[in-house]
Amino acid sequence: MSARLSSSVETVIAARKAAGSGALVGYLPVGFPDLKTSIDAAVALVENGVDIIELGLPYSDPVMDGPVIQRATQTALADGFKLGHGFEAVAAITARVDAPVLVMTYWNPVLQYGVDRFADDLLAAGGAGLITPDLVADEASEWLAASDRTGLDRVFLAAPSSTDARLRQAVERSRGFVYAVSTMGITGARADVDQAARSLVARLRDAGSTSACVGVGISTGDQVREVLGYADGAIVGSALVSALADGGVPAVARAAAALAAGTVA
Amino acid sequence: MALRDELGPYFGEYGGRFVPESLIAALDELDAAYTAAKTDPVFQAELAELHATYTGRPSIVTEVPRFAEHAGGARIILKREDLNHTGSHKINNVLGQALLAKRLGKTRLIAETGAGQHGVASATAAALFGMECVVYMGEVDTERQALNVARMRLLGAEVIPVTNGSRTLKDAINEALRDWVANVGDTHYLLGTVAGPHPFPVMVRDFHKIIGEEARRQVLDLTGRLPDAVTACVGGGSNAMGIFHAFLDDPDVALYGYEAAGEGHLTERHAATITRGRPGVLHGARSYMLQDEDGQTIESHSISAGLDYPGVGPEHAWLNDIGRASYLPITDDEAMQALRLLSRTEGIIPAIESAHALAGTIKLGKELGPEAIILVNLSGRGDKDMETAGKYFDILDTAALAAEDEAPL
Numbered sequence: 001m002s003a004r005l006s007s008s009v010e011t012v013i014a015a016r017k018a019a020g021s022g023a024l025v026g027y028l029p030v031g032f033p034d035l036k037t038s039i040d041a042a043v044a045l046v047e048n049g050v051d052i053i054e055l056g057l058p059y060s061d062p063v064m065d066g067p068v069i070q071r072a073t074q075t076a077l078a079d080g081f082k083l084g085h086g087f088e089a090v091a092a093i094t095a096r097v098d099a100p101v102l103v104m105t106y107w108n109p110v111l112q113y114g115v116d117r118f119a120d121d122l123l124a125a126g127g128a129g130l131i132t133p134d135l136v137a138d139e140a141s142e143w144l145a146a147s148d149r150t151g152l153d154r155v156f157l158a159a160p161s162s163t164d165a166r167l168r169q170a171v172e173r174s175r176g177f178v179y180a181v182s183t184m185g186i187t188g189a190r191a192d193v194d195q196a197a198r199s200l201v202a203r204l205r206d207a208g209s210t211s212a213c214v215g216v217g218i219s220t221g222d223q224v225r226e227v228l229g230y231a232d233g234a235i236v237g238s239a240l241v242s243a244l245a246d247g248g249v250p251a252v253a254r255a256a257a258a259l260a261a262g263t264v265a
Numbered sequence: 266m267a268l269r270d271e272l273g274p275y276f277g278e279y280g281g282r283f284v285p286e287s288l289i290a291a292l293d294e295l296d297a298a299y300t301a302a303k304t305d306p307v308f309q310a311e312l313a314e315l316h317a318t319y320t321g322r323p324s325i326v327t328e329v330p331r332f333a334e335h336a337g338g339a340r341i342i343l344k345r346e347d348l349n350h351t352g353s354h355k356i357n358n359v360l361g362q363a364l365l366a367k368r369l370g371k372t373r374l375i376a377e378t379g380a381g382q383h384g385v386a387s388a389t390a391a392a393l394f395g396m397e398c399v400v401y402m403g404e405v406d407t408e409r410q411a412l413n414v415a416r417m418r419l420l421g422a423e424v425i426p427v428t429n430g431s432r433t434l435k436d437a438i439n440e441a442l443r444d445w446v447a448n449v450g451d452t453h454y455l456l457g458t459v460a461g462p463h464p465f466p467v468m469v470r471d472f473h474k475i476i477g478e479e480a481r482r483q484v485l486d487l488t489g490r491l492p493d494a495v496t497a498c499v500g501g502g503s504n505a506m507g508i509f510h511a512f513l514d515d516p517d518v519a520l521y522g523y524e525a526a527g528e529g530h531l532t533e534r535h536a537a538t539i540t541r542g543r544p545g546v547l548h549g550a551r552s553y554m555l556q557d558e559d560g561q562t563i564e565s566h567s568i569s570a571g572l573d574y575p576g577v578g579p580e581h582a583w584l585n586d587i588g589r590a591s592y593l594p595i596t597d598d599e600a601m602q603a604l605r606l607l608s609r610t611e612g613i614i615p616a617i618e619s620a621h622a623l624a625g626t627i628k629l630g631k632e633l634g635p636e637a638i639i640l641v642n643l644s645g646r647g648d649k650d651m652e653t654a655g656k657y658f659d660i661l662d663t664a665a666l667a668a669e670d671e672a673p674l
Binding site for chain 2 (some may be wrong): 108163
């Protein structure tokens with residue numbers, strides 16, 4: 001398997017920016033409500049205007065996730081989710097639609113699978129890279145090496161509480177985009193996307209970022225439009241998972257289309 | 266470098282900080298405050314005064330010859346952390362961290378608890394310092410330890426039953442971390458053991474190392490020499506690190522940590538993390554943990570809620586790998602028999618957690634023989650465990666129990 005030469009995620013984001021808007025990143029967990037439906041749902045996201053898929057691997061101790069995503073991933077685990085299903089889902093989704101698929105995973109599953117082996121299998125499945133909510137760049141030497149070798153993207157988080165030096169590190173070490181955490185808190189829909197997101201993105205720009213996506217709390221098309229006014233992408237998770245839980249693939253497709261309305265300039 | 270001087274963030278390949286970026290600033294702030302407090306005579310004097318007038322330090326040591334008859338006749342000396350205010354060693358760490366939180370201007374303490382001992386200690390410190398306190402406790406544990414829930418509420422704390430995941434200690438830690446991420450501005454997370462992201466493992470150890478420092482002097486005064494072995498139970502490992510630390514650079518003193526083997530460490534129902542686990546990342550640090558092939562945490566089991574945890578502090582993982590300390594499994598039944606034996610022979614009812622150390626000490630004493638001196642950390646008292654013990658021994662059948670006790674073990 002040859003390495004990726006450039007980031008498809010960055011290419012997609014740049015194209016959306018050139019068109020006067022920004023990218024919509026949609027999160028769904030693998031295996032919820034079951035493996036096949038989770039794959040169909042991710043495909044439906046892309047068919048309804050989502051530009052980049054963030055595919056979550058269910059994990060027993062998801063400290064960054066709020067109740068909606070916890071319930072979904074716990075269900076997937078109880079129903080027998082295995083890491084292999086993650087690669088299977090990436091391959092199935094990328095075979096059906098063109099959008100890049102980033103895998104969102106807590107660190108221990110990658111560590112246990114073997115960092116290099118994980119990178120190789122993700123690349124082989126057609127995945128674009130990893131979003132690592134509990135791995136800061138300071139602890140990531142093995143992943144930095146594996147992602148350099150394979151050309152996979154690596155998305156690190158930036159928080160309103162991060163110092164300028166840490167923001168510079170997140171920008172320098174990330175590839176694809178930097179995940180700007182909109183608010184001090186965990187995933188879940190919020191009525192107002194924090195003002196903190198706006199100033200965080202401004203600080204990331206000062207740190208040299210040309211690809212910053214805002215996540216945590218975004219749940220409506222209007223919020224997507226607002227975020228894309230200053231950021232390069234908007235990430236939506238819990239709102240999509242809720243729609244999938246309540247109304248299956250048709251509902252998540254409608255939710256994606258409503259969010260994507262916010263990407264039309 | 267002396268083993269005692271290890272300051273983190275890594276102990277060998279263990280430790281570190283595997284947390285969301287949002288928490289890094291708070292951990293840095295805590296690390297800086299702790300580093301300053303360590304060499305600040307005002308802070309140290311404040312903590313020493315609290316220990317003298319509130320905790321009840323120094324805790325005494327008690328030699329237990331009647332118990333020792335069942336342990337190969339070795340001299341056995343208990344470090345009586347069970348006599349501390351709130352009933353266990355947990356108060357040492359809680360007062361230290363609460364003082365630090367006050368220095369940082371935080372007005373709200375959050376804590377996780379399994380058996381409720383750390384929750385009670387945290388609620389106590391919050392009451393003492395006039396702070397708000399929220400304790401996260403797995404729903405399963407709130408049911409097992411209803412009395413401790415009432416104690417925490419009486420002390421003015423809010424107890425939040427955690428209903429996700431396995432609804433036990435590990436999920437209470439997850440929920441406390443989520444709360445901390447959202448409220449880090451005014452909130453200190455009072456983590457109760459030597460696990461979690463740096464600086465918690467080293468800071469919690471340092472707040473407990475007074476146990477070993479006192480005990481080392483007390484054993485020297487009592488016997489004229491150092492003990493041959495120091496023993497403690499290990500869940501997350503705070504009481505064990507507390508008593509081990511002063512002896513790390515005494516090469517002739519063997520260190521033994523006893524893990525909860527539940528129904529047996531070869532069954533699937535145990536909490537023997539070092540004995541049966543392998544290295545991984547859980548709750549912010551790299552250490553041994555119980556996990557499946559995919560790295561999903563496996564639920565632990567122990568009759569003792571305080572040891573019912575699928576992880577262990579990173580310094581223990583390191584001491585294990587370099588061979589400085591040995592970690593051995595003790596089953597529920599071995600611990601319960603030791604609990605009853607100490608009660609019957611010495612009039613001291615230990616916590617079920619500490620009874621694991623006693624059970625290990627019985628085996629060790631038989632190996633080492635009558636010339637040996639063994640120092641045991643009696644980390645907590647058993648009042649909280651009366652319901653469990655009452656059920657376990659079917660205590661209504663008093664005649665049968667008495668007959669069994671006449672027979673030598």
